[in-house]
Amino acid sequence: MRTATDITVDGLTKQFGATHAVENLSFQVRPGAVTGFLGPNGAGKTTTLRMLLGLVAPTSGQALIGGRRYADIATPAATVGAALEASNFHPGRSGLNHLRVYAPQIGVPDSRCREVLELVGLAEAAGRKVGGYSMGMRQRLGLAFALLGDPDVVILDEPANGLDPQGIVWMRHLLRTFAAEGRTVLISSHVLGEVQHTVDDVVIISRGELVHASSLDGLRALAQPKVVVAGPDPAALSGLVAQHGWTAAEVSGGLEVHAATAAEIGAAAFAAGVELHQLADAGVGLEEVFLQLTSDPSDAVSRGGAAA
Amino acid sequence: MSAAFRAELRKLLSTKLWWLLLLVMVAYLIFIGSFMALALTVEIPGAESPMAPGGIDQAKMIYSLTSPIGYVFPLIIGSLLFTGEFRHKTITASLLVEPSRTVLMLAKLAVAAVVGLIYGVVGTISTVAGSAPLLHWRGTGTFLQSREVLVLLGMSVLVMVLWAVLGTAIGSVLTNQVAAIIVILAFTQFVEPIARFAFAAWDATASVAKFFPGAAADAIVGTSFFSQGGAADLLGRPAGAAVLIGYVLIFALIGRFVTLRRDIG
Numbered sequence: 001m002r003t004a005t006d007i008t009v010d011g012l013t014k015q016f017g018a019t020h021a022v023e024n025l026s027f028q029v030r031p032g033a034v035t036g037f038l039g040p041n042g043a044g045k046t047t048t049l050r051m052l053l054g055l056v057a058p059t060s061g062q063a064l065i066g067g068r069r070y071a072d073i074a075t076p077a078a079t080v081g082a083a084l085e086a087s088n089f090h091p092g093r094s095g096l097n098h099l100r101v102y103a104p105q106i107g108v109p110d111s112r113c114r115e116v117l118e119l120v121g122l123a124e125a126a127g128r129k130v131g132g133y134s135m136g137m138r139q140r141l142g143l144a145f146a147l148l149g150d151p152d153v154v155i156l157d158e159p160a161n162g163l164d165p166q167g168i169v170w171m172r173h174l175l176r177t178f179a180a181e182g183r184t185v186l187i188s189s190h191v192l193g194e195v196q197h198t199v200d201d202v203v204i205i206s207r208g209e210l211v212h213a214s215s216l217d218g219l220r221a222l223a224q225p226k227v228v229v230a231g232p233d234p235a236a237l238s239g240l241v242a243q244h245g246w247t248a249a250e251v252s253g254g255l256e257v258h259a260a261t262a263a264e265i266g267a268a269a270f271a272a273g274v275e276l277h278q279l280a281d282a283g284v285g286l287e288e289v290f291l292q293l294t295s296d297p298s299d300a301v302s303r304g305g306a307a308a
Numbered sequence: 309m310s311a312a313f314r315a316e317l318r319k320l321l322s323t324k325l326w327w328l329l330l331l332v333m334v335a336y337l338i339f340i341g342s343f344m345a346l347a348l349t350v351e352i353p354g355a356e357s358p359m360a361p362g363g364i365d366q367a368k369m370i371y372s373l374t375s376p377i378g379y380v381f382p383l384i385i386g387s388l389l390f391t392g393e394f395r396h397k398t399i400t401a402s403l404l405v406e407p408s409r410t411v412l413m414l415a416k417l418a419v420a421a422v423v424g425l426i427y428g429v430v431g432t433i434s435t436v437a438g439s440a441p442l443l444h445w446r447g448t449g450t451f452l453q454s455r456e457v458l459v460l461l462g463m464s465v466l467v468m469v470l471w472a473v474l475g476t477a478i479g480s481v482l483t484n485q486v487a488a489i490i491v492i493l494a495f496t497q498f499v500e501p502i503a504r505f506a507f508a509a510w511d512a513t514a515s516v517a518k519f520f521p522g523a524a525a526d527a528i529v530g531t532s533f534f535s536q537g538g539a540a541d542l543l544g545r546p547a548g549a550a551v552l553i554g555y556v557l558i559f560a561l562i563g564r565f566v567t568l569r570r571d572i573g
Contacts, residue, residue, distance in 0.1 A: 047573065054407045055400060056571040071407035082404055088397040090323060097322040104311040104318070105405035145401060 002182035003066070004031040005079065005152045007052065011061035014047050014208075021047045022208040024061070029186050029203070031152070034179045036199035036216075037188040040294050044208035045188040046084070049157055053082055065153055077106045081146035082155040088142070091131030095122055095141050098130060099148060106149040116144040121170075135162030143171075153184040160194045172198045192290040206294040223289045227262045229269075230254030230278035240265075240274050254278055312406050312415035316389065319398075320419060326385055330427060333381040334434045340377050341438025344370045349446035362448040368460055370443070372531040374428075374435045375467045376522060380496045382427045382468050384489060386420045386475020390563070391485035399572055409568040413560065416476050424472025428465035436461070460530055463545070467525045470552045474521070477556045480563025496522070508541075518543050524551035 007029035054070035099113035507517035527548025
């Protein structure tokens with residue numbers, strides 16, 4: 001059985017000279033779920049992960065994994081598997097040897113190295129030098145390193161970088177499986193859309209500060225629904241939108257109506273006798289919410305709502 | 309600690325630089341050994357007769373060349389144990405599997421001693437292999453049964469071990485690979501040889517020259533090409549070892565408490 005191991009970040013702050021890379025950051029990551037750690041480039045994601053993993057010393061605050069600092073965990077890489085950058089390899093070492101280098105200190109036999117290479121789909125390339133690996137293969141090798149010790153906690157920095165579409169689907173499936181097994185999964189990304197279909201929870205930071213933490217549904221609640229409508233009489237449609245006080249934007253072949261659901265619009269059109277040829281839910285503008293949350297600090301910011 | 313040692317050993321042996329550098333050193337030392345033996349024993353018709361007296365002192369001088377000529381090799385391979393990690397950023401993974409930076413440092417120093425032993429044994433054999441046949445053929449004998457000579461060869465191996473360990477300690481301070489290699493090359497091939505001759509030229513500075521790393525190494529071996537030229541006095545063998553180990557400690561402590569205290573990012 002897996003040991004349920006949560007991650008607690010508490011008042012974490014990192015200053016580089018006068019720059020506040022991370023500022024009083026607090027959030028929690030629960031086991032059995034995939035949590036997306038999101039923010040634009042330079043928001044402090046990597047610095048936070050490096051503090052979590054004992055590579056960077058916090059100026060103040062602490063980051064705990066299962067209640068302990070990373071360095072205080074006995075054989076930490078067997079509890080926490082991490083892949084930080086896809087470029088951290090010696091180009092003259094084979095993929096298999098890259099893993100064999102670290103196996104003794106994780107406390108796993110060499111046979112485990114071949115197992116994880118198999119798992120990430122690199123068995124064929126095991127003997128080849130990493131210098132000849134593609135970006136996607138390096139990403140997979142990084143993941144293989146993270147999985148060597150069969151860890152309860154998996155932390156991946158930008159895992160989708162360099163993966164082709166099939167690779168992204170594969171990664172998504174793998175991460176979902178990990179969560180279902182009870183592992184704690186934390187993945188960072190600067191593109192919400194990349195992880196939107198993978199994560200249960202989101203922690204969003206901007207300029208080193210927390211701007212939002214909730215379930216993905218919690219984030220969705222902040223987003224306005226969008227519906228695309230089209231009909232033979234555009235003027236009547238515009239009138240309908242104006243009459244109900246909705247806002248709308250013209251898109252190719254119709255109107256994109258904001259802040260109203262498809263049901264509301266359909267009912268209104270039926271009542272007004274306006275003919276519709278299309279009434280399509282365009283989903284919630286999650287990406288826009290994300291951009292809004294992370295763009296301007298003076299914008300409405302939702303704090304708290306701690307990750308469920 | 310033993311796992312950390314095994315990991316470091318695997319890091320070194322899973323890339324090819326250690327044996328490439330070893331091959332270059334072997335070729336270089338065989339060449340220097342045979343060249344020196346030739347120069348000191350073979351009479352060229354018409355030229356002046358060889359200047360050296362022959363005998364065991366001549367053999368010892370040639371056999372002692374492994375360290376003063378070849379020390380750049382263990383220094384560089386030793387430094388790579390650290391600089392390679394920073395160059396390829398594998399230091400991140402290394403500290404993920406072993407967060408204790410002291411353990412990392414000690415494991416690297418221990419592996420440096422092992423690789424230094426390999427370089428020392430192979431290098432010393434190369435120097436002898438290049439020179440002994442010529443000494444036997446033209447000179448006054450190889451003196452390889454002499455206890456004095458055997459002690460010298462053993463000390464030559466020991467000094468090469470210390471050079472490799474010092475290289476690792478230097479690498480922990482100068483983590484930029486290119487900078488470390490340039491500094492090591494410049495110091496060993498240019499700065500120290502000139503400084504040792506220059507410092508030895510005046511009484512006031514001659515006592516300082518004894519404490520240069522190369523002079524300390526010569527003191528451990530017990531014979532020096534430089535001192536043969538009447539240029540420098542040497543420390544005693546234990547004092548020489550203490551000086552060289554002192555250099556290791558200074559660099560290793562700076563590496564541990566300055567470089568390795570920094571954030572890895």
